[in-house]
Amino acid sequence: MFRSPVRRRILLRSTAGLGRALQALMLVLAFSVACHAEDGGVASRGSLEAKLEYCKTCHGLSGQGYRGYFPMPRLAGQQPQYLENQLRAFIERRRTNPIMANVAHVLSPSMVSALAAHFKSLDPKPIGGAPRGSLAVGKRIYEEGIPEANVPACSACHGTDGRGQNEIPRLAGQLYDYTVGQLGGWAKVRGQGSAVDTSAIMAPTAHNLSRSQVEAVAAYVGYLQ
Amino acid sequence: MTVTPFQICGGRKHGARQRGIMKGIGWKLVVLAIAGSIAPALAWDGGDSRVRNCTWCHGTGGQGYTVAPRLAGQRSQYIESQIRSFREHTRDNPFSKQYMWGAVAALAPQDARDLAAYFASIPAKPADDGDRGLAARGRTIYLEGIPEANVASCYACHGPNAEGVRDIPRLGGLAYVYLKTRLEQWGQGYHSGVGTPMPIVARSLGPAEVEALASYLSFVR
Structure with missing residues (x-):
């Protein structure tokens, strides 16, 4: 050859x-x-760590929340299903928040699951700072509701310990300013453009609470561990 | 004096624009030095010697002068927290060490509070000295961050108009060089207060983002 x-x-x-x-x-x-x-594929270790650091820039180094110009909610110990649902709500504009819409927009579904699982595992002390004057009133509203105003007991869904379940969020240790802000402007921010949004259930409840009742209940849950 | 004013600019040269700024600082520092030597004869800021001690460097009416940042319109809680961090030596960038550690050493807490309240109450004038061509990009980063690059939105903490709140500083209208230097120094391992997320924020910013942000903010009123 x-x-x-x-x-x-x-x-x-x-x-x-x-x-x-x-x-x-x-x-x-x-x-x-x-x-x-x-x-x-599944969020790689490096990119997950970078993304977690990014989340914690605003939400606190242990996910305990942070008081910036806006109150950035506690994510530590939060129910993963709730977190995933809210991140979707930002993208689908069911929940109005320009900053979080941008943030959520670039997250892959596997990244969202990995982030939610991580935050669920954190358990720092509540950030504190809520006024202590009406904690007893807040506790009563939280545990018994206000029957004459058609306000159900918060504990019925969020649990006596305030830890939530499935898509029902944990409230324990949440930032006082954040809870006050959410309950104060519920219908303007949440449940936009969709009657099926689970958060719609909170609209009438929040509506029937007076400002001082909102403050009392927000202070109470803010100190729950 | 081991630290020259040029070192705080990051030691990197980004073309003619930056060289122009540096030349400007050098020139102004000479004027400042001359003014400083004859200034005791003049009274720029009323009769309060405590205020005058600040305005020698921080400019008439606390509007800032070259590398000394504007204090006018700054959040009083922020000014107080920075005075505390100078006294405790936690804010440790070269100029802080060189000037502010000594400047606040004998300042009583009540004086610090009074000075902070005084400067916070003065209406602030924007420096307007950034690159106008970069301002739009800077504004986008300020408002939205760069989520895909894990750059956080500045707006979430510093507010829609960069006005700051409580001990989170007002950034709007501060001088380009000051803003740029501070953003660079976070990444260079210098410290400021305790528990601030800024080292993490600044780590994610590249030189182009820093210049865009500093440019945009210098124009905000």
């Missing part, structure tokens, strides 16, 4: 070269596949 030894050597050398080139190509392919898997 090979007429001259010289040609044969040249051919052999070039096949060896080709082999090395193929090896290199396979390595490159392997790496690119690996990187691709990282982008599309």
Whole structure:
């Protein structure tokens, strides 16, 4: 087949070269596949850690919440289903919040699950700072409601310990300013453009609470651990 | 003096614009030094010597002068917290160390509170000295952050008009060089207060983002 030894050597050398080139190509392919898997699959460790740090910039280094210009809610110990539902609500504009709409917009579903699971596992002390003057009133509203004003007991859904369940959020340890703000402007922010939004159930409840009752109940849950 | 004014600018040169700024600072510092030597004869800011001690560097009416930031219109709680951090040596960037540690050493807490309230009450004038071409980009970063790059929105803490709240500082209208330097210093390992998220925030910003933000903020009134 090979007429001259010289040609044969040249051919052999070039096949060896080709082999090395193929090896290199396979390595490159392997790496690119690996990187691709990282982008599309379950949130990789590095990107999850970077994203968690980003969340905690505003929501506190232990997820305990932070008082910026706006109160940034506590995420620590929050129900994962609630967090996932709210992140979707920001994107679908069921919940009005321009900052969080941008934040949520770039999160993949697997990243959302990983973030929610992480925050569920945190348990820092409440940030505190709520007025203590009407804690007893707040406790009574929380545990018994206000029957004459058609306000049900908060504990019926959020639990006596205020830890929530499934899509019903944890309130224990939540920032006072945040809870006051949410209950004070419920219908303007939540349940937008969709009658099926689970948060719609809170609209009449929040509506029937006076400002001082909102403050009392927000202070009470703010100190629950 | 081991630290030159040029070091606080990050030591990097970003073309002619930055060199122009540096030249400007050098020139102004010379004027400041001359003014400082003859200034005791003049009384710029009324009779209160405590106020005058601040305005030698922080400018007439506390409107800021070169590297000394504007105090006028700043949040009083922020001014107080920074005076505390100078006294406790927690704010440790070169100029703080060189000037402010000594400047506040003998300041009683009540004086600090009075000075903070005084400067907070003066209407602030914007520095207007950033790059207008970068302001739109800066505004977008300020309001929205860059979520895909994990850059947080500044607006969430500093407010819609960069006015600050409580001990979170007003940023609107501060000088370009001051804003840029501060953002760079967070990343260079200098400290300020305790429990601030700024080191994490600043870590995510590149030089282009810092320049855009500092430019935008210098125009905010």
